[in-house]
Amino acid sequence: MDRFTYRDGVLYVEDVAVEDIAARFGTPVYVYSHGTLVTHLRQVADAFADLAPLICFSVKALSNIHLLRGLAAAGAGVDVVSGGELYRALLAGVPAQRIVFAGVGKSDEELRYAVRSGIRCVNVESEGEMRALARAAAECRMPAGAAVRVNPDVAVGSRTPAKTTTGRRGGKFGIDLDRVHEVYRLAVDDEWLRPEGLHFHLGSPVFHPRAYGDAVDKVLTVTEKLTADGAPVPTINIGGGFPADYEGSGVPGWSDFAAVIAPKLRSFVAAGGTVVMEPGRSIAANAGVLLASVRYLKTSGSRNVVITDTGMSHLIRTAFYDTFHFLWPARPRNGLSPVGRTGEHDQPDLARYDVAGPLCESSDYLAKDRLLPSLRPGDVLAIFTAGAYGMTMASHYNSLPRPAEVLVDGGDVRLIRRRETYEDLVSAEVDAEAGPAAAGTTKPA
Numbered sequence: 016m017d018r019f020t021y022r023d024g025v026l027y028v029e030d031v032a033v034e035d036i037a038a039r040f041g042t043p044v045y046v047y048s049h050g051t052l053v054t055h056l057r058q059v060a061d062a063f064a065d066l067a068p069l070i071c072f073s074v075k076a077l078s079n080i081h082l083l084r085g086l087a088a089a090g091a092g093v094d095v096v097s098g099g100e101l102y103r104a105l106l107a108g109v110p111a112q113r114i115v116f117a118g119v120g121k122s123d124e125e126l127r128y129a130v131r132s133g134i135r136c137v138n139v140e141s142e143g144e145m146r147a148l149a150r151a152a153a154e155c156r157m158p159a160g161a162a163v164r165v166n167p168d169v170a171v172g173s174r175t176p177a178k179t180t181t182g183r184r185g186g187k188f189g190i191d192l193d194r195v196h197e198v199y200r201l202a203v204d205d206e207w208l209r210p211e212g213l214h215f216h217l218g219s220p221v222f223h224p225r226a227y228g229d230a231v232d233k234v235l236t237v238t239e240k241l242t243a244d245g246a247p248v249p250t251i252n253i254g255g256g257f258p259a260d261y262e263g264s265g266v267p268g269w270s271d272f273a274a275v276i277a278p279k280l281r282s283f284v285a286a287g288g289t290v291v292m293e294p295g296r297s298i299a300a301n302a303g304v305l306l307a308s309v310r311y312l313k314t315s316g317s318r319n320v321v322i323t324d325t326g327m328s329h330l331i332r333t334a335f336y337d338t339f340h341f342l343w344p345a346r347p348r349n350g351l352s353p354v355g356r357t358g359e360h361d362q363p364d365l366a367r368y369d370v371a372g373p374l375c376e377s378s379d380y381l382a383k384d385r386l387l388p389s390l391r392p393g394d395v396l397a398i399f400t401a402g403a404y405g406m407t408m409a410s411h412y413n414s415l416p417r418p419a420e421v422l423v424d425g426g427d428v429r430l431i432r433r434r435e436t437y438e439d440l441v442s443a444e445v446d447a448e449a450g451p452a453a454a455g456t457t458k459p460a
């Protein structure tokens with residue numbers, strides 16, 4: 016599935032040993048595989064081939080402009096949720112007609128920016144936003160595509176964290192099913208708005224194809240009523256949320272989702288409708304690793320604690336959602352390649368470690384109670400499945416500069432984001448009095 020593999024006891028990304036990347040660029044560093052990203056994109060397209068969907072990669076998962084450029088060249092559009100993400104997408108050369116814009120709290124500036132950019136559609140999440148979008152389009156004297164994000168109120172199952180469940184009644188996302196018709200009509204009746212269709216996003220990750228089936232059923236019912244009422248629904252956007260394999264098994268694949276979703280949407284597509292999808296994690300997670308170095312080893316009571324040079328400010332998922340990331344040395348001592356991903360196997364010479372970061376926060380762990388080959392200061396560790404919601408959720412907490420990012424394509428290695436400096440940490444403060452223009456910031460207006 017991905018192109019991170021151990022060969023003769025050494026971890027490679029595509030044709031490059033990751034320890035060479037660590038030696039050249041230092042750690043911590045995010046390393047991405049172009050081949051894996053593009054392969055995953057193709058796998059989605061193949062699984063859903065009979066719907067010929069527009070696949071809009073979710074920028075919030077992985078937003079480096081060089082990676083977006085690669086995905087766009089492979090045919091992807093993007094899903095953005097802010098003016099900042101739209102700026103990145105346009106800079107990366109994503110065609111405007113392949114950009115969709117969700118998010119519950121878009122500002123007037125962001126809406127005008129979207130309208131002026133001529134994106135495919137704004138996925139509107141409230142009646143107030145529909146009115147704001149109509150104003151923005153009128154002010155710009157430009158037509159704007161408006162879709163309604165539906166809150167389908169479907170159960171996604173308990174494996175989806177509550178913190179990332181988005182399609183339940185009572186939450187902040189989308190518009191309740193019983194109000195969709197009325198809000199959609201605002202777009203139909205407006206001089207500048209072009210009704211673009213319906214959208215939903217259930218949560219992330221969602222492990223039950225049936226949840227998508229239930230949501231599609233509900234959205235198709237609304238579609239029928241709208242169509243009967245003379246309101247065109249040219250697009251149905253089924254969102255993202257498809258899982259990535261963090262633990263090496265137990266995750267449904269693309270074909271499992273397609274088997275439930277595609278038959279339901281076939282006649283919509285046959286009648287000329289377009290299906291949009293917004294996968295993020297399922298494309299990006301296993302296309303990236305975070306490389307860290309071991310700094311210190313110590314014991315605390317009966318526990319072996321490893322302190323690395325990266326932690327929750329660079330990869331917050333474990334601390335925030337209590338999720339699992341497999342990790343293993345880039346060159347394990349005794350050549351011990353991993354067997355599976357859960358670590359609970361009976362190879363000799365493994366020891367139990369808690370793997371922590373350097374931050375002053377007791378939740379700053381990457382893993383706890385993990386069986387690993389013996390570690391020493393200076394060893395490079397790979398934290399797997401870090402390509403989605405890794406760098407995009409990184410912060411400056413504890414004033415640690417954010418990691419570099421490196422892209423590997425076959426044997427080619429490219430620095431696509433330099434490591435931040437102490438000057439980067441304070442540049443917006445140093446420039447504060449001079450204002451954003453002097454600081455070179457683009458403010459969409």
Ligand code: LLP
Pocket residue numbers: 073075076094117118179216218219220254255256257293294295296297332336403404408
């Ligand atoms: N579309 C919309 C409107 C979304 O809100 C999201 C994710 C996606 C698409 C992409 O979902 P994906 O295919 O990546 O599951 N930070 C969390 C995940 C939050 C996801 C938020 N919305 C994490 O690290 O698990």
